[in-house]
Amino acid sequence: MPKFSIIVPVYNVEEYISDCLDSICKQSYTDFEVIVVNDGSPDHSDYFIKEFEKKDRRIRSFKKRNGGLSSARNYGVTKARGEYLLFVDSDDTIEPHLLRELNKVIEKNDSIDVIRFGIKEINQYTKKTTDLENAVFDVCSGEEGFLKLIQYPLVEPAWSYAYRKEFFTKHQFKYAEGKLHEDYGLTPYLLLKAHTIVSIPYHGYRYLIRENSIMTSPSEENLVKRMNDCLYHFDQLQSWINKDKQVSESTKKVYRSFISNILLEKAMIVPKSYVDFYIQELKKRHIGNYLLSNTWKRFLKKVMVTHFLKTYIYKVARKIR
Numbered sequence: 101m102p103k104f105s106i107i108v109p110v111y112n113v114e115e116y117i118s119d120c121l122d123s124i125c126k127q128s129y130t131d132f133e134v135i136v137v138n139d140g141s142p143d144h145s146d147y148f149i150k151e152f153e154k155k156d157r158r159i160r161s162f163k164k165r166n167g168g169l170s171s172a173r174n175y176g177v178t179k180a181r182g183e184y185l186l187f188v189d190s191d192d193t194i195e196p197h198l199l200r201e202l203n204k205v206i207e208k209n210d211s212i213d214v215i216r217f218g219i220k221e222i223n224q225y226t227k228k229t230t231d232l233e234n235a236v237f238d239v240c241s242g243e244e245g246f247l248k249l250i251q252y253p254l255v256e257p258a259w260s261y262a263y264r265k266e267f268f269t270k271h272q273f274k275y276a277e278g279k280l281h282e283d284y285g286l287t288p289y290l291l292l293k294a295h296t297i298v299s300i301p302y303h304g305y306r307y308l309i310r311e312n313s314i315m316t317s318p319s320e321e322n323l324v325k326r327m328n329d330c331l332y333h334f335d336q337l338q339s340w341i342n343k344d345k346q347v348s349e350s351t352k353k354v355y356r357s358f359i360s361n362i363l364l365e366k367a368m369i370v371p372k373s374y375v376d377f378y379i380q381e382l383k384k385r386h387i388g389n390y391l392l393s394n395t396w397k398r399f400l401k402k403v404m405v406t407h408f409l410k411t412y413i414y415k416v417a418r419k420i421r
Contacts, residue, residue: 101159103131103206104199105182105265107189109172109268114143116191121152121159123193123306125350129200134159134177140166142316145190150165170282173258177268181303183210185265187258188344195217195220198304202262213267213294216245218303219254224310236301243351249291249299250358254339254402256283274335280326283365288359289340292347307343320371327374330366331381334359338385363387366406367413386408 106124110117124134126200136149136159146163153159164175168201173187184206188194218234235248249255258275269292275282291297337359341352364387388406393399404412 102131102133102182103129103136103203103331104184104186104262105176105180106132106186106188107135107137107173107180108177108188109139109176110140110145110149110168110174110190111139111141112143113141113190114145114148117145120154120190121149123196124188124271125152125156125158126196127199128197128242129196129203130158131167131181131203132158132283133200136161137172137176137179138163138173139168156307159188161289165255166413168278170277172281174274174277174293177265180265183250183265183376185263185268186261188305188373189259189307190353192259193306193308193311194282195302195304195306198302201300201302205300209298211264212239212296212298213242213264214245214291214297215262216249216260216297216299217305218301219260220303220306222306222308224308231303231304232299235299235305237299239296239298240350241350242292242297244393245294245297245299246288246291247351247354249277250354254307255291256287258283258287258306259307260386263290270410276329276336279329279332280322281330281333284330284359284362288355292341293352303317323369323371327370327378329365330363331385334363334385352394353390357392360387360390364413370399374409375413379413382413383409 108120117219121134131202138146138149140159148160153161160179163180177185185374198217202217202273205212205215219232221230223233232253235252237248256259273286273290276285277284341355367378388402389410391398392404393402404416
């Protein structure tokens with residue numbers, strides 16, 4: 101049984117998939133398998149996958165009918181045999197020593213549920229590489245780790261962590277299929293459910309900001325779907341935490357504020373013709389009630405969102421000119 105299973109969903113990435121798989125195969129730590137899930141990709145991605153599969157027996161590829169990123173990830177988990185899971189998007193790459201650094205942590209404590217690592221942001225337009233600021237801490241509970249991580253960027257992406265497979269499958273975690281922003285819909289709650297979590301300083305994931313991805317498409321249809329899917333995820337996250345009796349009430353307050361703030365931030369992607377609809381949806385969910393007010397700045401924001409939501413969205417969140 102390999103130590104790591106790296107799950108790579110593939111759809112329309114023929115320009116990027118070779119770099120992605122090459123970065124994985126060149127890891128300095130070698131006890132891993134790669135689960136490549138071709139999610140019905142209509143381009144030539146499968147050709148490049150097969151070429152890598154011929155050269156490296158650690159690669160196992162699967163083809164399935166197109167179901168979206170969540171479907172491909174969930175499928176990959178069912179095929180994984182490793183002790184720890186990692187997700188790598190097929191247009192991204194990883195640094196050569198990522199698995200080595202993760203294994204150092206596991207050798208000290210093989211029951212850690214979640215390991216966070218640093219992220220490098222690669223801008224395809226400017227060619228600039230930025231090491232994003234990251235929380236670094238020793239082993240603690242999921243609640244403690246969540247409270248530390250939310251002070252830094254990119255908390256939600258599935259590819260920001262390594263997960264102990266037993267923990268992941270025990271809780272039957274799955275990404276919502278047919279939905280965008282699926283990471284937002286699971287990661288905040290997943291972190292809270294971890295018995296143990298640790299965050300290391302190694303910036304091991306290279307996240308590519310590029311054109312023609314789902315998240316950069318400017319079409320109104322795509323933006324409306326993203327808006328509706330975010331509302332769906334918020335409701336799901338609320339439902340889970342409301343039923344959970346193990347998470348402390350103080351942490352629940354922070355969690356609700358965190359997922360509410362994300363929903364406010366998503367106003368930036370809402371098409372102008374849908375802004376009033378989105379405002380009404382936020383009002384239905386009483387977003388302002390969930391925001392923390394333990395600092396002067398947060399108090400002012402809570403007042404604005406609670407009593408002047410339309411003004412806040414138009415003038416503050418969206419900066420509409």
